Amino acid sequence: MTSEVGVLLRDLPPVHRLLHSKEAQSWLQEHSRTDVLLSLQSAVDTLRASILAGERPEVTDEATLAMARTYLHRRTGQNLRPVINATGTVLHTNLGRAPLAKQAIAALVEVAQGYSNLEYRLEEGVRGHRYEHVEALICELTGAEAALVVNNNAAAVFLVLTELAKEQKVVISRGELVEIGGSFRVSEVMRASGAELVEVGTTNKTHVRDYADALEAGAKLVLRVHTSNFRIIGFTSRPELSDLTTLAHEHGAALIEDLGSGSLIDLRERGIGDEPTVRESILAGVDVVTFSGDKLLGGAQAGIICGKAQWITRIRQNQLARAVRVDKLTLAALEATLRLYIDKGYAMAHVPVLRMLTRAPEELQEEADRVAHDLAAIVAGQAQVRVVPTMSQVGGGALPSEQLPSYAVAVSPHVCSVSALMEQLRLRERPIVARVVKEEVLLDVRTIFPEEFVMLVQGITEALAQAAQTNG
Numbered sequence: 001m002t003s004e005v006g007v008l009l010r011d012l013p014p015v016h017r018l019l020h021s022k023e024a025q026s027w028l029q030e031h032s033r034t035d036v037l038l039s040l041q042s043a044v045d046t047l048r049a050s051i052l053a054g055e056r057p058e059v060t061d062e063a064t065l066a067m068a069r070t071y072l073h074r075r076t077g078q079n080l081r082p083v084i085n086a087t088g089t090v091l092h093t094n095l096g097r098a099p100l101a102k103q104a105i106a107a108l109v110e111v112a113q114g115y116s117n118l119e120y121r122l123e124e125g126v127r128g129h130r131y132e133h134v135e136a137l138i139c140e141l142t143g144a145e146a147a148l149v150v151n152n153n154a155a156a157v158f159l160v161l162t163e164l165a166k167e168q169k170v171v172i173s174r175g176e177l178v179e180i181g182g183s184f185r186v187s188e189v190m191r192a193s194g195a196e197l198v199e200v201g202t203t204n205k206t207h208v209r210d211y212a213d214a215l216e217a218g219a220k221l222v223l224r225v226h227t228s229n230f231r232i233i234g235f236t237s238r239p240e241l242s243d244l245t246t247l248a249h250e251h252g253a254a255l256i257e258d259l260g261s262g263s264l265i266d267l268r269e270r271g272i273g274d275e276p277t278v279r280e281s282i283l284a285g286v287d288v289v290t291f292s293g294d295k296l297l298g299g300a301q302a303g304i305i306c307g308k309a310q311w312i313t314r315i316r317q318n319q320l321a322r323a324v325r326v327d328k329l330t331l332a333a334l335e336a337t338l339r340l341y342i343d344k345g346y347a348m349a350h351v352p353v354l355r356m357l358t359r360a361p362e363e364l365q366e367e368a369d370r371v372a373h374d375l376a377a378i379v380a381g382q383a384q385v386r387v388v389p390t391m392s393q394v395g396g397g398a399l400p401s402e403q404l405p406s407y408a409v410a411v412s413p414h415v416c417s418v419s420a421l422m423e424q425l426r427l428r429e430r431p432i433v434a435r436v437v438k439e440e441v442l443l444d445v446r447t448i449f450p451e452e453f454v455m456l457v458q459g460i461t462e463a464l465a466q467a468a469q470t471n472g
């Protein structure tokens, strides 16, 4: 060890002295002593390692405290935290799918703060059931006789099949044996639930006759799956839902439908996609329908199961229902979201997913213009900023072929690479997730909340400066 290294090591501030500094003491008002101590220790350790590696770091108290402050923020900051979604994909599964309506957030915060009547009937003063809070609402909105809610739609499908399909022959069209994502494959979920698969038809065409043959051979259940995340285009056909339910019932069989997204509002009326509503399925005579709470519905993550009372009662009693049960926060948010749907216009105005999906291109262009104007005024020398037309996606495995015309702010940096800018945008305290199209960073305004615009402009400005610095 050279004497110079020895001197530097000796000058390293001791942790107890740093801890008693005014700065570190102020940290103790918001952070635990353990977090503060460990952050100070990490800073000293890092400096020591750097000295031993032959570097000459600044070892003053101020420099060490500055380093410890960064460590403290990193240690104590939430890992799961809000991001600005500038991808334009409304139901982005990686970014948490549906943002909740204000009413849903208020309801879940209230329930989270204290006790609630989760499983308690206030009028009678006796034990109740958690499903009771939303069952009547779901029935009113879908026309179903009964309903229950579980953790997510994958759990809903598994629970329904486990109760109704176990050791039964279950008919499914080869065109509906889909993989939904996250290795959730309809065929495997069916096998895991103990069902005996009877595959009928072909990938592109399945006829009523194919189902009839299987039912005549003793199948007691028909499973219909909405192929939500892909489309087969061209020479295709599958039976009308009502023809299939009639056929199933004639053979004493039941029909279960996994709708995937399951809309409560007819978005086709607004010129968006071809997503069937849950009510249509119930009207067509489907015995049990399952769908997600956080796809087109725009609520919390949940799986909704509704249909005929005789089946729902059985499903509710299955012991697996306890393993996939819904929690009180989700129920609070879901109930508040469902209440918005009592009035269609109210839902369109208040459910963020519906609002984002139906925003007018002119309004999006105006917003993009405004952001681009504000941004260009600050970063003129460092990047080219313009507004470009783009296409947003619905996402979440819903309406895969639907493209929504939108507008984006396009940023081409002069001072760094596109990937360096993307990285700095992601690494911010309030990360910004964007897309790269043809060597430009595209920020689609469809999925950005108006209250995020100021943060967005500031974020891009700082990310550009940071990226330029990092670039050297």
Ligand SMILES: *Cc1c(COP(=O)(O)O)cnc(C)c1O
Residues within 6 Å of the ligand: 152, 153, 154, 155, 157, 180, 225, 226, 227, 228, 229, 258, 259, 260, 261, 291, 292, 293, 294, 302, 303, 396, 397
């Ligand atoms: C999305 C989807 C599921 C899974 O729903 P989650 O709520 O994500 O668990 C199941 N089936 C279909 C057809 C889907 O589109």
